[in-house]
Amino acid sequence: MTAGPSHGPAQRSSAAGGGTRIRGTRQGTIIGQVLGELPEFRSAQDIHGELRRRGERIGLATVYRHLQVLRQDGVVDAIQDQNGETLYRRCESTAHHHHVTCRTCGKSIEVEGPAIERWAEKVATEAGFTDIDHTVEIFGTCPDCVRRRD
Known part of the structure; x- marks a missing residue:
């Protein structure tokens, strides 16, 4: 299984591989x-x-290119919202992690998920895959939004 991303100050080329720093x-x-x-x-x-x-x-194209490289470098987290749009935020953790995001206010917390890691590895291995990676996005309603609703 792929480990968490590196968070060093790597100098990458553009995501398209054009060699542009x-x-x-x-x-x-x-x-x-x-x-x-x-x-x-x-x-x-x-x-x-x-x-x-x-x-x-x-x-806007420059913003997209920078976000892609920052994502590849592990400097920003990216999730897809419920509409499929990619959202970005500066990464708070250097370890591999997932997010639980409130669908009402957008608040998001980073969580480690050992059970998810084991499940992803098992599913991939059973299917004959190696060198896997995965994305898991969890949405719900945060406690603050539940209190406001009641």
């Missing part, structure tokens, strides 16, 4: 700063909108 650029630094200030998961469009509100002229 995108980390260490002014845009990368600004995108990293914005991600560090956003407490919850946000879409690339939301992050782009926040950059524009701050007066930054960074294109």
